[in-house]
Amino acid sequence: MIVLSILKNPDQNIPAHPDEPNVVETAIRISDGSFNPEFFRYPSGHMNILAIIYKVSGYFNPEQTKEDYYFIARAFSRLCIAGISAMVFIICSMNMNSYFSILASVLTILSTTLYTNANFALVDIPMALFITLFFFIVTTLYSNNVWQLKYIILLAFITGVAISMKYTAALLIPSLIFVSVEYVHKQKKNIIPIIQLKKGLLIIGNSLFIISIITIIMQEALLEYFTRLTTDGILEIEYIRTLSNLSSLIMIAGILLIIFSLRDKLVKNEWVGFIFSPFHIFTIFILIIGFAIFSPFTLIEYKKSFADFMYEYRHMKIGSAAQYHHLSDEYKNIISNLSSTASGIFYMNLIYRNLGIIGIIISIYGFYHMYLRNPAYSITILIYLVLLLFTLLTWKNYAVRYAFSIFPIMIVFITHGLLIIYQKLSQKYSYRYSIAIFLYMIVLIHPISNLINQ
Incomplete structure (x- = not known):
C-alpha cells in the first residue's frame, strides 16, 4: 500500500492538496509550543499526533524544513492506510479463512481512493483508521464472544479519538450505544429495577x-x-x-x-x-475522555x-x-442552483470506480448472509454505514475523502459474499481451486484495470 501510493505520486507539490496547509502548519505551531493555535477550535487530534511526531523527530533533526514536515505528515497518512489494510485482513481472518482474508487485503490495497489519497495529510485518513479500528474491536467482541468491560471501554475511547480527528466520526456513537446495550444484555448487569x-x-x-x-x-x-x-x-x-x-x-x-x-x-x-441502563452514561463518559485527551481546546x-x-x-x-x-x-x-441528486451521483460513481458493479452486488449479497449468520454484529456495522451514507447524500458539498471509511466496510462484505458463493459452488463442483481463482478474478479485474489505466 505504501509503495503503491508513492509510485502513483512520485513528485508531489507542497502542498499537493488545499486542506494540507491547515493540518501541517497547525501541527508545526503546536510542536513549537503554541498550546492554543486558532485552528484548535476544530477537532485537532490529527494535528496533535503530528505535533508529537514533529517534536520527536526534531531531536534527531533540529533543522527540519517545510519539506520534512510534509514528508512526515504524508508518511503518517500512508501508515494509516496501510493499517486499514492490515485490519481488514484481520477482520476477515476472524470471520473467514486466510485465503479470502488475503483477497480482502488486496482489494483494500487496490482501492483507487485509498492508495491515491494516502499521499495527502488529511484529517479524514486517521479518522478512517480509527473507524476501522472500532469495527475491528467489534468483530473481536462478536466473533470470540468476549463481552468484557475492557472492550467496551476501548470501543468508547476509540470513538472519542475518532471524533477528535473529525466530527463526522460522531456517526459511530449510535453503533457504540448499540454495542453497549448488547453488553448489558449479555452481562445482565447495571439494570435499573x-x-x-x-x-x-x-x-x-x-x-x-x-x-x-x-x-x-x-x-x-x-x-x-x-x-x-x-x-x-x-x-x-x-x-x-x-x-x-x-x-x-x-x-x-x-x-x-x-x-x-x-x-x-x-x-x-x-x-x-x-x-x-445507566451503564451507557459511563460509555459516553469514556468517549468524552478520549476526545478531550486528543482535542482538549475544542471543549475548553x-x-x-x-x-x-x-x-x-x-x-x-x-x-x-x-x-x-x-x-x-x-x-x-x-x-x-443546488442539485438534489449531485451528491448521490458523485458517491455512486465513486463506489463504482473503486469496486465495480460486480463488487457492489456481491457486497450486498455478502451483507445479507452476514446478517443471517450474526444479526447483532451486522446491525452494528449497518447502523454506521446507513448514517454515513445518509449524511453524505444530504450534504451538497461532496468530496472523495468524505467516503474513505466506506470502502473497508464494503470490502469485508464483498469478501464474505465471495466466501458464501465459493462454498455453494464447491459443494456442487469438485474444482475448488479453479472456482476460487475464478471468483478472485471476478472482483479483482475492475480494481486492477483501474490501476493499469491510471
Whole structure:
C-alpha cells in the first residue's frame, strides 16, 4: 500500500492538496509550543499526533524544513492506510479463512481512493483508521464472544479519538450505544429495577417536555445569543432550523418517555431495562475522555467551537463556504442552483470506480448472509454505514475523502459474499481451486484495470 501510493505520486507539490496547509502548519505551531493555535477550535487530534511526531523527530533533526514536515505528515497518512489494510485482513481472518482474508487485503490495497489519497495529510485518513479500528474491536467482541468491560471501554475511547480527528466520526456513537446495550444484555448487569425505571423515565420525560416548551418560548433570546457567537454577526438559517428541529425532537422524546413510563407492559420488557441502563452514561463518559485527551481546546473553547461547527455544517449543507445572510440575494442564488441528486451521483460513481458493479452486488449479497449468520454484529456495522451514507447524500458539498471509511466496510462484505458463493459452488463442483481463482478474478479485474489505466 505504501509503495503503491508513492509510485502513483512520485513528485508531489507542497502542498499537493488545499486542506494540507491547515493540518501541517497547525501541527508545526503546536510542536513549537503554541498550546492554543486558532485552528484548535476544530477537532485537532490529527494535528496533535503530528505535533508529537514533529517534536520527536526534531531531536534527531533540529533543522527540519517545510519539506520534512510534509514528508512526515504524508508518511503518517500512508501508515494509516496501510493499517486499514492490515485490519481488514484481520477482520476477515476472524470471520473467514486466510485465503479470502488475503483477497480482502488486496482489494483494500487496490482501492483507487485509498492508495491515491494516502499521499495527502488529511484529517479524514486517521479518522478512517480509527473507524476501522472500532469495527475491528467489534468483530473481536462478536466473533470470540468476549463481552468484557475492557472492550467496551476501548470501543468508547476509540470513538472519542475518532471524533477528535473529525466530527463526522460522531456517526459511530449510535453503533457504540448499540454495542453497549448488547453488553448489558449479555452481562445482565447495571439494570435499573422496574419501579425505579418507571419513576426515572417519567421524570426524564417531563423534564425534556418542559425544556422543549422553554426552548420554544425563549427562541428569540436563544437566537440573539447565537448571533453573538458568530464571527460576523450573521445568524445563519441553519441555527434557526437546528434549534427548531432540536426543540421538536426533545418534545417528542419527552412525550415518548412519559408514555413508556405509564405503560407497565412496555416498562416490564427486559430490553427497556437494557436500553435505559445507566451503564451507557459511563460509555459516553469514556468517549468524552478520549476526545478531550486528543482535542482538549475544542471543549475548553466550546463557544467558538460551536460557532465554527455551525459554519462547517452550513458549508456542507449548501456546498459553499461564503457567508451570506439567508435572506440575501446571494444566498438565495446559491440555494436555487443546488442539485438534489449531485451528491448521490458523485458517491455512486465513486463506489463504482473503486469496486465495480460486480463488487457492489456481491457486497450486498455478502451483507445479507452476514446478517443471517450474526444479526447483532451486522446491525452494528449497518447502523454506521446507513448514517454515513445518509449524511453524505444530504450534504451538497461532496468530496472523495468524505467516503474513505466506506470502502473497508464494503470490502469485508464483498469478501464474505465471495466466501458464501465459493462454498455453494464447491459443494456442487469438485474444482475448488479453479472456482476460487475464478471468483478472485471476478472482483479483482475492475480494481486492477483501474490501476493499469491510471
